[in-house]
Amino acid sequence: MKSLEELERIKKEAQAMTKLREDKENTKIVVGMGTCGIAAGARETLAAIMDELAKRNLQDVVVTQTGCVGLCEQEPIVDIVKPGKPKVTYGRVTGERARQIIASHVVNDRVVGEWVIATG
Amino acid sequence: MEFYRSHVLVCGGTPCVLGGCKAVRDALIGEIHRQGLSREIKVVETGCLGPCDLGPVIVVYPEGTFYGPVKVEDVPLIVEEHLLKGRVVDRLIARERPAEKEIVKYEAPSYLGPQKRIVLRNCGLIDPESVEEYIGRDGYAALGRCLSQMKPGEVIDLVKRSGLVGRGGAAFPTGLKWEFTAKADADQKYILCNADEGEPGTFKDRLILEGDPHSIIEGMAIAGYAVGADKGFVYIRGEYVISIERMQKAIDQARRLGLLGENIFGSGFGFDIEIRKGAGAYVCGEETALIESIEGGRGEPRIKPPYPGTHGLWGKPTVVNNVETLANIPPIILNGPEWFRGFGTERCPGTKVFTLTGDINNKGLIEVPMGITLRQVIYEIGGGIPGGREFKMAQTGGTSGGCLPRELLDVPMDYFSLAEAGSALGSGALLIMDDSHCIVDIARCFMKFFRHESCGKCTPCREGTDRLYEIMDMVSSGRGRAQDIDLMTELAQVMQRASLCGLGQAAPVPVLTMLKYFRDEFEAHIADRTCPTGTCGL
Numbered sequence: 001m002k003s004l005e006e007l008e009r010i011k012k013e014a015q016a017m018t019k020l021r022e023d024k025e026n027t028k029i030v031v032g033m034g035t036c037g038i039a040a041g042a043r044e045t046l047a048a049i050m051d052e053l054a055k056r057n058l059q060d061v062v063v064t065q066t067g068c069v070g071l072c073e074q075e076p077i078v079d080i081v082k083p084g085k086p087k088v089t090y091g092r093v094t095g096e097r098a099r100q101i102i103a104s105h106v107v108n109d110r111v112v113g114e115w116v117i118a119t120g
Numbered sequence: 121m122e123f124y125r126s127h128v129l130v131c132g133g134t135p136c137v138l139g140g141c142k143a144v145r146d147a148l149i150g151e152i153h154r155q156g157l158s159r160e161i162k163v164v165e166t167g168c169l170g171p172c173d174l175g176p177v178i179v180v181y182p183e184g185t186f187y188g189p190v191k192v193e194d195v196p197l198i199v200e201e202h203l204l205k206g207r208v209v210d211r212l213i214a215r216e217r218p219a220e221k222e223i224v225k226y227e228a229p230s231y232l233g234p235q236k237r238i239v240l241r242n243c244g245l246i247d248p249e250s251v252e253e254y255i256g257r258d259g260y261a262a263l264g265r266c267l268s269q270m271k272p273g274e275v276i277d278l279v280k281r282s283g284l285v286g287r288g289g290a291a292f293p294t295g296l297k298w299e300f301t302a303k304a305d306a307d308q309k310y311i312l313c314n315a316d317e318g319e320p321g322t323f324k325d326r327l328i329l330e331g332d333p334h335s336i337i338e339g340m341a342i343a344g345y346a347v348g349a350d351k352g353f354v355y356i357r358g359e360y361v362i363s364i365e366r367m368q369k370a371i372d373q374a375r376r377l378g379l380l381g382e383n384i385f386g387s388g389f390g391f392d393i394e395i396r397k398g399a400g401a402y403v404c405g406e407e408t409a410l411i412e413s414i415e416g417g418r419g420e421p422r423i424k425p426p427y428p429g430t431h432g433l434w435g436k437p438t439v440v441n442n443v444e445t446l447a448n449i450p451p452i453i454l455n456g457p458e459w460f461r462g463f464g465t466e467r468c469p470g471t472k473v474f475t476l477t478g479d480i481n482n483k484g485l486i487e488v489p490m491g492i493t494l495r496q497v498i499y500e501i502g503g504g505i506p507g508g509r510e511f512k513m514a515q516t517g518g519t520s521g522g523c524l525p526r527e528l529l530d531v532p533m534d535y536f537s538l539a540e541a542g543s544a545l546g547s548g549a550l551l552i553m554d555d556s557h558c559i560v561d562i563a564r565c566f567m568k569f570f571r572h573e574s575c576g577k578c579t580p581c582r583e584g585t586d587r588l589y590e591i592m593d594m595v596s597s598g599r600g601r602a603q604d605i606d607l608m609t610e611l612a613q614v615m616q617r618a619s620l621c622g623l624g625q626a627a628p629v630p631v632l633t634m635l636k637y638f639r640d641e642f643e644a645h646i647a648d649r650t651c652p653t654g655t656c657g658l
Binding site: 001002003004007010011013014015017018020021030031033034038043046047050053054062063064065066067 | 123156159182183184204205206207246252253255258259261268377378
């Protein structure tokens with residue numbers, strides 16, 4: 001260890017890695033993982049989300065899952081919850097759509113209207 | 121960079137290891153792999169989470185869901201329901217007794233209650249085998265600050281002002297201890313970490329070492345800088361297998377990052393640490409016996425003075441600090457002495473780590489502000505006495521600690537208040553007993569332990585423990601004589617005054633406190649030849 005700057009750099013990296021263990025207000029992406037969701041391809045959607053977040057190095061985003069919400073025909077369903085804003089629910093989110101939602105909604109705050117099935 | 125959507129923390133402290141957490145961890149990894157989630161979910165083995173009797177416990181982040189006890193058979197359900205489908209498995213959520221209240225989130229105030237975590241700040245939250253995770257939570261920042269911005273004298277002054285006293289049981293002011301060694305003139309000085317935690321029922325140092333080994337390394341390096349020592353030894357009980365493993369890994373990682381070794385932070389200061397394993401003698405927890413043992417001699421105490429501060433390891437000035445004391449150092453440096461004085465009492469600032477065991481609902485590892493009352497610990501954190509029984513006695517600090525009766529439930533628990541009440545806070549065990557236990561029988565068991573562990577070097581301890589055991593054995597088997605209570609008291613007082621080291625001086629403490637607070641039970645065994653509790657077989 002040569003300097004405090006070097007320590008600070010390691011600290012920042014480590015914090016990014018363990019961020020999800022902290023109780024903070026982060027953007028949340030919730031993927032419907034009921035049997036219906038999984039059958040409709042939610043696993044692939046989730047994998048695409050993980051991949052896109054890693055590619056963009058988005059450390060402030062928490063990814064969780066939920067069960068069936070009763071809209072099976074709209075699965076895979078993905079909710080985006082930004083701090084202080086109402087929940088936006090997207091339907092029939094394929095991996096490709098998920099990547100676009102992250103680029104547009106999560107990063108640039110522009111809701112992708114045509115795929116939204118509910119808000120609030 | 122690795123990116124995961126969920127971390128599963130598996131408690132890897134010794135109590136959970138005994139409960140089978142390794143098998144649970146392996147099952148989790150296997151099942152996560154089988155479900156194809158290996159790239160999404162990371163399994164982290166961590167240090168003690170606290171509620172040891174609920175072990176093995178696991179915490180799933182980002183939700184912070186606390187499961188326990190988790191069996192291998194439960195793993196597929198947790199993985200499929202929670203990790204894959206996002207549905208919390210209610211049935212397996214850890215519940216505090218007696219109210220069966222769910223422990224929802226590990227750090228939640230509703231769970232911690234009056235607890236305050238300074239020493240255990242990282243325990244159960246980080247992977248103890250990852251130096252990066254320690255650094256991520258301000259690790260080594262205190263060492264960096266000391267080496268680059270403070271003079272050794274300023275470090276000592278800061279520790280003195282914090283009011284920190286040794287957590288091994290003797291409560292000697294840590295800053296003062298460092299100052300003695302700093303002022304001693306010598307070509308070589310040493311820092312020793314006393315991790316020879318031998319008190320039956322005490323395992324707090326073990327869990328600190330297992331859960332946050334880097335905090336000890338950092339504390340030792342800071343002590344080394346303050347007093348001018350470039351070498352340290354951690355003396356760990358040989359039975360503490362996991363502590364030794366994790367400490368060794370931590371030392372290796374610190375060396376790799378240049379946090380141990382030459383010219384740390386480019387300051388010119390160098391420090392290195394080696395582990396020495398104890399062979400299981402209780403007396404080696406006494407600092408001079410510990411030093412003898414490291415030197416390769418027989419574990420017997422030396423006559424004091426001279427004290428280790430000026431004449432310690434190989435005759436050189438040596439600081440001997442307890443594990444918990446050292447773990448307090450980095451946060452004190454970072455947050456300042458006034459911050460530290462904000463916790464605990466005026467004379468005894470800070471917190472105390474206890475292992476809560478015996479007849480109590482929620483057993484485990486806790487950290488509370490000094491000066492908290494026994495009543496708060498037992499009823500607010502411990503959840504009271506199980507089975508509808510009554511509290512009878514609590515022993516603080518392991519077998520050589522004092523026994524507190526119901527009348528002392530509201531005495532503040534700090535070193536000085538308890539000493540004034542004729543007891544002692546001791547090291548870190550808190551053994552709770554309900555009204556089904558016979559005091560005479562317990563006293564006899566304690567003395568049997570000391571008789572076995574007395575090293576035999578000095579007469580008061582060697583003979584005193586033997587004779588006290590004999591008398592107690594007579595009393596407990598209905599052959600006691602009227603004069604035995606006075607005889608035991610006198611013998612105990614002689615041992616306290618004349619014994620060479622802490623073992624013989626502290627062994628009579630439980631006896632004297634029991635004779636003081638539960639005299640009627642001894643008298644019943646002697647005069648009526650009966651046991652009031654009817655449990656000791658008399």
